[in-house]
Amino acid sequence: MITGRQIREARALLGLQRSQLAARVRNITTATIMRAELVDGEPPITTAQADALKEALERAGIEFTSDPPSARLRAAEP
Structure with a gap:
């Protein structure tokens, strides 16, 4: 499960506004992203929404770590 902190970090690394990220993910609103980012741990969104956000961020070049969650x-492939 992606955390709210990871969503915040990933969006910042990509230089995306919430509205820009929402436009990349089907059925995700800016308000949903804002709600997810308000917590450091498990966000108060559905599993499907969390999975969709994670997938979109990974397609954009983000890699998620689990220990600690970040x-x-x-890295670019040679």
């Missing part, structure tokens, strides 16, 4: 830009 986000970073994926």
Whole structure:
């Protein structure tokens, strides 16, 4: 499960506004992203919404770590 902190970090790394991220994810609103980012841990959104956000951020070049939960830009492949 992606955390609210990871969503915040990933969006910041990509330089995306909430509205820009929402436009990349089907059935996700800016308000949903804002609600998810308000917590550091498990966000108060559905599993499907969390999965959709995670997938969109990974497609944009983000890699998620689990210990500790964090986000970073994926290294370019040689």
